[in-house]
Amino acid sequence: MESKWLTWAKELQSIAQAGEHYSKDKFDIERFNRIREISVEILNEYTDIDNEKIRDLFCNEKGYQTPxxxxxxxxxxxxxxxxxxxxxxxxxxxxxxxxxxxxxxxxxxxxxxxxxxxxxxxxxxxxxxxxxxxxxxxxxxxxxxxxxxxxxxxxxxxxxxxxxxxxxxxxxxxxxxxxxxxxxxxxxxxxxxxxxxxxxxxxxx
CATH class of the missing domain: 3.90.79.10 (Nucleoside Triphosphate Pyrophosphohydrolase)
Structure with missing residues (x-):
């Protein structure tokens, strides 16, 4: 089974991705941006991949996240x-x-x-x-x-x-x-x- 840290990071990323896309309030968008950053930091903590590469691979889509x-x-x-x-x-x-x-x-x-x-x-x-x-x-x-x-x-x-x-x-x-x-x-x-x-x-x- 998938490690819990990875499951949590992906769920946070999914919530942030949808939130950024659908939210109209600039303060909500800022909060969702921070959630996305936390998901990147979790991946960086448990892997040897730097944050910039994680953003390119993990945070490169917009809208509702699908498999x-x-x-x-x-x-x-x-x-x-x-x-x-x-x-x-x-x-x-x-x-x-x-x-x-x-x-x-x-x-x-x-x-x-x-x-x-x-x-x-x-x-x-x-x-x-x-x-x-x-x-x-x-x-x-x-x-x-x-x-x-x-x-x-x-x-x-x-x-x-x-x-x-x-x-x-x-x-x-x-x-x-x-x-x-x-x-x-x-x-x-x-x-x-x-x-x-x-x-x-x-x-x-």
């Missing part, structure tokens, strides 16, 4: 799951990333698989929608819905790109080092278990 959406493409071949090696940390993950605001879930995941693995795929079913803080030990400044989508291979193979180093198919027993901010072993286990069932229901929190 970000992270899409992850799940593609199997001969009982193995497709993973890509991330440029940023050299670790492995399901192809995916933040959803583009102007694309559907289907379009987003198909785009991510093509960009990161060079594969043209067709999105078929939603395996799960996770509230990330309930399934990850890695803290996040954002509320995140992580959507795992089963996809079907159509054509293509890995091509060099700016996001990933290579791709490969892995069994659950032979997983490489995972990029834990993107996915963890229990989430991959969920995908393997889901595909093995005759009756499949979308899991969600």
């Amino acid at each position: 970000k959406v992270d899409v992850r493409g799940v593609l199997f071949k001969d009982g193995k799951i497709l993973l890509v090696q991330e440029q940023i940390d050299n670790k492995w993950a399901l192809p995916g990333g933040w959803a583009e605001y102007n694309l559907s879930l289907k379009e987003n995941v198909e785009k991510e698989i093509f960009e990161e693995a060079g594969i043209k795929a067709k999105a078929k079913s939603i395996i799960a929608i996770h509230q990330n803080s309930k399934h990850s030990e890695r803290p996040s400044a954002y509320g995140v819905y992580k959507v795992f989508i089963l996809c079907e291979y159509i054509s293509g193979e890995f091509i060099e790109n700016i996001e990933t180093l290579k791709s490969g198919y892995f069994t659950l027993e032979n997983l490489p080092e995972l990029s834990l901010g993107r996915n963890n072993r229990s989430q991959l286990e969920m995908c393997f278990n889901w595909i093995s069932k005759d009756e499949r229901e979308t899991q969600f929190d």
Whole structure:
């Protein structure tokens, strides 16, 4: 479960963000600005990130705060799951990333698989929608819905790109080092278990 300090900081940030946007009274706006500063100070106290960077990452939106959406493409071949090696940390993950605001879930995941693995795929079913803080030990400044989508291979193979180093198919027993901010072993286990069932229901929190 998410640390209480992070939960409190994110809630304060959400209250401040909405308050700044909707308030008309200049004194109320000043109070909400201070609440936002407190949320930044909490994050700075418990992490090694400086205040300016926290403001850029954590306080860069306006209006009512809603969760970000992270899409992850799940593609199997001969009982193995497709993973890509991330440029940023050299670790492995399901192809995916933040959803583009102007694309559907289907379009987003198909785009991510093509960009990161060079594969043209067709999105078929939603395996799960996770509230990330309930399934990850890695803290996040954002509320995140992580959507795992089963996809079907159509054509293509890995091509060099700016996001990933290579791709490969892995069994659950032979997983490489995972990029834990993107996915963890229990989430991959969920995908393997889901595909093995005759009756499949979308899991969600």
